[in-house]
Amino acid sequence: MAQLRIALAQVDTTVGDLDGNAELVSSWTKQALARSAHLVVFGEMTLTGYPAEDLVLRRSFVAASAAALERLAVRLAEEGAGEIAVVVGYLDASPTPAPAVGRPAGEPQNCVAVLWQGRVAARSAKHHLPNYGVFDEFRYFVPGTTFPVFRLHGVDVGLTVCEDLWQEGGPVAVAREVGVGLLLCINGSPYEQGKSYHRDELCARRAREAGATLAYVNLVGGQDELVFDGDSLVVDAGGEVLARAPVFAETLLTVDLDLPEGAGTGVGPETGPDGPVDAGDGTTMAVSRVVLAADPLPAWEPRPATVADRPDPAGELYAAVVTGTRDYVRKNGFRSVALGLSGGIDSALVATIAVDALGPDAVHTVAMPSAHSSQGSLDDAAELARRQRTRHSVVPIEPTVAAFHAALAAAGGLHGLAAENLQARVRGTLLMALSNEHGHLVLTTGNKSELATGFSTLYGDSAGGFAPIKDVSKTNVWALARWRNARAVARGEVPPIPEEIIVKPPSAELAPGQLDSDRLPDYSVLDAVLDDYVSHDLGRAELTAAGHAPETVDRVIRLVDLAEYKRRQNPPGPKVTSKAFGRDRRLPITSRWRERDHSAG
């Protein structure tokens, strides 16, 4: 056996920021060095940020990433980190280009490199490319066909990238075939509710398949609609968790491992096959071997590793939306946000998320009462602002709404929904004016249930730059509000959200006496149907078979189908479920498919 101290660097990168990301690698490597680690591992495409989308089709970007990696190798050695192996994800062009229709321009690959003694000692590319849900990697990458193994202090270490774990065969099968002591997997695996359990199960299974200890490193932080939760971990060859990092925090997880020594010299025929090896997925892979340091280190007394607790589901979800909001605002160069505070639950929760993400001084809440706003709502909004110390202002909209009505009187005036939407658009215009004048990013306050059913006004309440609870159902909006208040109480603090806001019946207050329940089913009923129809893609017959009332099913799927255009015009927001609107779900606007007409399906 041979010992290694490995460090998993769970860090928050920014897409396109090659210099800033290189700086992150340098500073976290120094910390790993300070802890006497022999190996430090960063996440998928750390150097470029992930996902870089169509940027990877720019030759100039690919070339800049490859050049940045070379510079980083030299820099690390100059900084005294030449004797720690640094595993880092980056973007490069295929070393064996074969341009053709249907292959991405410039032949980019989702790469992983090992930096050692001032140079790039090994390099390979992701073999399995995900092309479902939020992933489009057949559009972007040429698959890798080589499995790299490097020997470090007597241990053979193999490299894989993210999806290589999720699909059968490929690098994990090759790892078993060639024999490695440690298998590294670098990931850009976005958070979704309940996913961490699947990840644990998967890591355990693949470690057993490979017959090796598996170290899984994930990114952390928000990138547009994705939120990476970290949750990096190490499992032994039997599938037992040895160490786990906390979620939603940058961290360095250091673990002392006792691993099998590699056979032979580390290269050449006595070491093991160099390939081609049958990868068990219809392809063969070459094996590329390199020796960084042949001999095991003198033994030392291992330190116990950390196994971080996971928060409860509501706490995890709340952390995801706070993280997504904070990073979107910060990485886009904004220093403050503005939002309309109606006195309802949605804007109350968004204000609370914003204060937790950015601090109260950065949060500008604006009450914009109309003739239909209740005094209770105004008071509740003011009380929330007072408790959380936001920058609060009140701008009545009645005179402006009246000016619009006067302008259109000759054209016949506005009635019903047109008059309701007008109020929301006046508010949207006011917030955007404040944004343009003062540089705030406008947060929208719509939740997933509203987005699904089109229960919002285009260019009204959906106007803004980021939608923190875009993928949070109304049911979960209440759950998060209660969870956040309970946490405050547990800490002896005043609950941030006044109880009145949580318990009152929801209303858009755009017409006298209006309630959400006038137009939508009860939210607990609605959310259950939405979950099955949207997240699980059930057809009408399956929905009714699952116990949903046929009339509710018909009503809900009609609303959802008709709202596709409106959903597309909404700002991005953190994805937290298995199927969010946006990158996850791409439907035509022009479509006559009516699920209700095809109950046989």
Added chain:
Amino acid sequence: MAQLRIALAQVDTTVGDLDGNAELVSSWTKQALARSAHLVVFGEMTLTGYPAEDLVLRRSFVAASAAALERLAVRLAEEGAGEIAVVVGYLDASPTPAPAVGRPAGEPQNCVAVLWQGRVAARSAKHHLPNYGVFDEFRYFVPGTTFPVFRLHGVDVGLTVCEDLWQEGGPVAVAREVGVGLLLCINGSPYEQGKSYHRDELCARRAREAGATLAYVNLVGGQDELVFDGDSLVVDAGGEVLARAPVFAETLLTVDLDLPEGAGTGVGPETGPDGPVDAGDGTTMAVSRVVLAADPLPAWEPRPATVADRPDPAGELYAAVVTGTRDYVRKNGFRSVALGLSGGIDSALVATIAVDALGPDAVHTVAMPSAHSSQGSLDDAAELARRQRTRHSVVPIEPTVAAFHAALAAAGGLHGLAAENLQARVRGTLLMALSNEHGHLVLTTGNKSELATGFSTLYGDSAGGFAPIKDVSKTNVWALARWRNARAVARGEVPPIPEEIIVKPPSAELAPGQLDSDRLPDYSVLDAVLDDYVSHDLGRAELTAAGHAPETVDRVIRLVDLAEYKRRQNPPGPKVTSKAFGRDRRLPITSRWRERDHSAG
């Protein structure tokens, strides 16, 4: 040799409208029958419409498509069309499902079927799946591995789908190997400027490779952002064009062909290989053979085929945007449109497109003058409305703008850009109010140059449901206006667009004396840089090497990079270039990549 009369049905389907699309197949088949055709061929996924995007991941939709195909086969026979072979694209599940992570849920395939005598006589699936530009077919489909050949009146006919022509190897290679007399290719190939030439060249090359006459059938009409141009054609085995359909029109192209007779009985070993055949692309394909009618028909005197002229480039582009606009409005159930008519060239062109697409009674133009609007602009707008007989109205915005300023006076008021944007948002809100009240679809009037550089107001001039000139550069806006006027003059009509609108210097008229040239380079300079930066993905070094001034390059790429969020909030519009904003170009919003900082790339 054996004769066949084939009919290519170039029709306009609607996504999701299984009943309506089946009705189209029935009615065009009757027309083919009336012309005594033996074979009628429809485009890719005719029965479901194309592209159906994530709808294909719904099991209920896949099942409904398969059931609709079976019903259609029976119906055609009942209608007396059982003895004409009907080739039609549809959606089905893979007959050999192999569910796995990374394969689309429900195993959908992009299929083609042959209907004959009341049943589905043959079926296969697209082999090459495009996954670039606007296509995401690895997300949606399982590739086909069978090459179907059916014998019809002595001729062996092979089937391919769209991308099967564009990539090397696959069905075309197999067609040569097994020997067919006629190769059919059914397509959903979207229009872009200059593409028809490539299509001709491709069809000629593949016909020579297959050693067979090639019949290429394309869809026609708009589907969300895509516009299918038709341009169906037949080339002989030497690559000569025998027939061509007109572009942007539903049509039935009938062609009498004299084709080689198939060998053997049409099935069995004496006929030719049944596979597996090396497809020359790293895969093997099975060959599935069926005989519909073994013997050649008695000879007849062939009729000469039509070879339609193509319009000139500007005429083709104009037809594309008119078609895209008409179909988007109609297929989404709108009967009228509204747009702001400023007196500038963009809104003048969009109004003209709308009138050509929908007729003047369906086009509501609204002039919304502010204090900064010139009398000339108002007069020009009124004159255009008069010439084209649109429903024109004038709604001054000054009092409403003043109401906003008053509402925000206590918060410090609005200045500069915030005050400019406010005017655009008041106009957007007025148009949306008219839309909500009267049911018009709002057309936005922004062009590609503005969209690229972010030269527009979110929720202002970009508020609306469809953007007819979203993918048309400002340079081409002028070219289309001149072309449209010239066509009118050639026909002895009054030019629809007053000359003053075409010749005046462009201005947003949001501040006194403002001109576009205050903030943007001259449009001819700007559009040239945009074409190279956006469509060709050149890096900074390549742009300057191509002769663009470095200071212009830096200015333009900075504007483009910063406008990504704004572009995403724009409505869809017809894609007419090789790279449109939207489905074609998917960039992160949160990105620190600055092309100008990496001139070495």
